Amino acid sequence: MMKRWTAITLGTLLISSALTGCAGSSATTKSKEGKAGGVVDDPGEKITINLMTRSYAGGGWAPNHPMVEEINKRLNIDLKIEWVPSANYQEKLNVMAASNNFPDVFYAPKAEFVKWQSKDVFMNVRPELSKYPNIVKYIPEEAIKQFNPKEKYYGIPFYYQEVRDSLAIRKDWMDKLGLKMPETIDEFYEVAKAFAMKDPDGNGKQDTVGFSMEVNPGGAFGFGGTAAYLTTSFGLANNWTLDGNGKLIPMQTQAKELKDYIGFMRKAYAEGVLDKDSPILKSRDSLNKLEAGKSGIAPVNPQQLYVETIPPLLKTDPKAELVQLMPPKGTSGKSGIKSSTSGDKIVINSKIDAKKQQRILKLLDYMLSDEGYDFVKHGIEGVHYKKISDTKYEQLEASVKDRQFLLLGWFFKRFDPMFLIYKWMDPKEVATIKNYFDNNEKVKVKDAAAGLVSETATKLGANIDKKWMDTMVKIIAGQEPIDSIDKAIAEWKAAGGDKIIQEMNEEYQKVNQ
Missing domain, CATH: 3.40.190.10 (Periplasmic binding protein-like II)
Incomplete structure (x- = not known):
C-alpha cells in the first residue's frame, strides 16, 4: 500500500x-x-x-x-x-x-x-x-x-492468494531431538534453539540455524522468512488495525507490541537462535536454507512443495520429513498469518x-x-x-x-x-496441499485498511518505511537500544506518518459511513 x-x-x-x-x-x-x-x-x-x-x-x-x-x-x-x-x-x-x-x-x-x-x-x-x-x-x-x-x-x-505460504518444520529433526510440535511462542523458541545448537542433522558441526528473517528491500514492514509468521503472536497489525474507537492505527506506531516483538527477535539474534545472516537475507533465502538442509523451519509455497522444495531436500537427506507448522500463540493467545491485498x-x-x-x-x-x-x-x-x-x-x-x-x-x-493443482497429480499430494491452504484460511489476519489509498503514503510511504525498518534491524542486531523504537515511531509520524494516518481514516470513514 x-x-x-x-x-x-x-x-x-x-x-x-x-x-x-x-x-x-x-x-x-x-x-x-x-x-x-x-x-x-x-x-x-x-x-x-x-x-x-x-x-x-x-x-x-x-x-x-x-x-x-x-x-x-x-x-x-x-x-x-x-x-x-x-x-x-x-x-x-x-x-x-x-x-x-x-x-x-x-x-x-x-x-x-x-x-x-x-x-x-x-x-x-x-x-x-x-x-x-x-x-x-x-x-x-x-x-x-x-x-x-x-x-x-x-x-x-x-x-x-490472500494467504499462500505457510510455515513448514522438519519433523525428523524434532523426533531426533525428542521435541514436540511447538504451539506457543516459548515452545517455538526452544525448538528453534535446539535446531541451532544440538546438531539436528548429525554431521558433528554447529552449522544449522533456528529460524531466519528476510528484510524487504522496499522497507515495508513484515520480515520475510519465518519471522513474518510471528508478528501476530505479539499483537502487531497486518499493516493497519482498528482501535477501540473504530480508528485505524498503523503497525508502525504500535509501540508496546513492537517492543515485545523486536525484543524477542533481539534475544534470538544475540543467542544464535535467529540466523546471523538475517540482516542481509533477501527473498527466498530462508527457503533456500531449508531446501539445503541448513534450516529446520521456513515458509513454503504449498503448491510448489512437491515440485521445488521436497526434491532438493531429499537429495540432501533422504530421511527428511516436512510437516506444516501453524503460527505459535503469543502470551495473549493471538497468532495468525497476514493476508495480502x-x-x-x-x-x-x-x-x-x-x-x-x-x-x-x-x-x-x-x-x-x-x-x-x-x-x-x-x-x-x-x-x-x-x-x-x-x-x-x-x-x-x-x-x-x-x-x-x-x-x-x-x-x-x-x-x-x-x-x-492439476488433475493428473498424486491425490495424496493434492490432499496435503489442500490441508495446508485450509489451515491457513483458519488463521489469516486481514489488513483493516485493505483497499484504501493514501496519497501521502503513495508519495512518501516507501521512504519513511525504509528508514523506520533500518532502525528495527539495527535494534535486532544489537546496534541500537530497544528505546530507539520510540524515536523511530516519532520520526515516522513527523516525516509523513501523521498525514497518512489522517488520510487513511478519512478514506475509511467514506467507505464505512
Whole structure:
C-alpha cells in the first residue's frame, strides 16, 4: 500500500495530458460509462480482441499456439496476445498512455489502476456483471470493490492468494531431538534453539540455524522468512488495525507490541537462535536454507512443495520429513498469518466498440466457467492430457512444451488457491496441499485498511518505511537500544506518518459511513 510514486517528470506530465485529452475526446468516446449497456453480442460475428499481460521465465505463447486456436474456435474470436516481460511492463503501459493507444483488455497493476481510473481509460463493468454469472460467482464482490470508487467497478481483480505460504518444520529433526510440535511462542523458541545448537542433522558441526528473517528491500514492514509468521503472536497489525474507537492505527506506531516483538527477535539474534545472516537475507533465502538442509523451519509455497522444495531436500537427506507448522500463540493467545491485498486488476478499454466489450466480458466469464476453467488450466484433452479413468488422468508431453496454463497463471483466474493443482497429480499430494491452504484460511489476519489509498503514503510511504525498518534491524542486531523504537515511531509520524494516518481514516470513514 505504501509504494513510492516516481518523481513527476515531463514524461509523466505528457502521459497525464494524453489521458485527460482521451477523456474529453468526442472523436473516440461514444458514451462515458456502461457504454455496452443494451448491446447484445452476436455470437456469429467474429471479433478481434487485443489482450496484453505480463510474462515471466520462458515468455508467452506464439500466435499460432494450440490454446489460442482452440479458444478462438470456442468463442468465435481472433485473440491476439501481447506478452510483455514483467520487468518492462510498467514502461510499456506508460508509453501506451502517452500515445493514447491501450489494448482492448489488459492487466493493470495497482499503481496504474488507481492513477488512471479517473481518466476514463477503463470501462465501468458494474452495470454489466449481472449478465455474466461466472464472474459474479467466482470473483468476490468485496475484492472487486477494493481500490474502486464507490458504485464503480473499473476492473476485475487479478487473483493473488490472500494467504499462500505457510510455515513448514522438519519433523525428523524434532523426533531426533525428542521435541514436540511447538504451539506457543516459548515452545517455538526452544525448538528453534535446539535446531541451532544440538546438531539436528548429525554431521558433528554447529552449522544449522533456528529460524531466519528476510528484510524487504522496499522497507515495508513484515520480515520475510519465518519471522513474518510471528508478528501476530505479539499483537502487531497486518499493516493497519482498528482501535477501540473504530480508528485505524498503523503497525508502525504500535509501540508496546513492537517492543515485545523486536525484543524477542533481539534475544534470538544475540543467542544464535535467529540466523546471523538475517540482516542481509533477501527473498527466498530462508527457503533456500531449508531446501539445503541448513534450516529446520521456513515458509513454503504449498503448491510448489512437491515440485521445488521436497526434491532438493531429499537429495540432501533422504530421511527428511516436512510437516506444516501453524503460527505459535503469543502470551495473549493471538497468532495468525497476514493476508495480502494486491489491488491489481484486469481492465477493459473504455473506448472500444460496445460489442467488443461484451465479447471480452464473455471471454472472461467463459474462463471462469467449469468448462472454461478446466480448459485454461489443463489444456486440450488428447493433446495436453488424456483420461485414463473417471478419477485418473495422465499429463502428456505437449503440456510441458506448450505450457497450456499461461493464460490462467498470468492473466485471469478464479479466486482459487488450488489453481496450480492439476488433475493428473498424486491425490495424496493434492490432499496435503489442500490441508495446508485450509489451515491457513483458519488463521489469516486481514489488513483493516485493505483497499484504501493514501496519497501521502503513495508519495512518501516507501521512504519513511525504509528508514523506520533500518532502525528495527539495527535494534535486532544489537546496534541500537530497544528505546530507539520510540524515536523511530516519532520520526515516522513527523516525516509523513501523521498525514497518512489522517488520510487513511478519512478514506475509511467514506467507505464505512
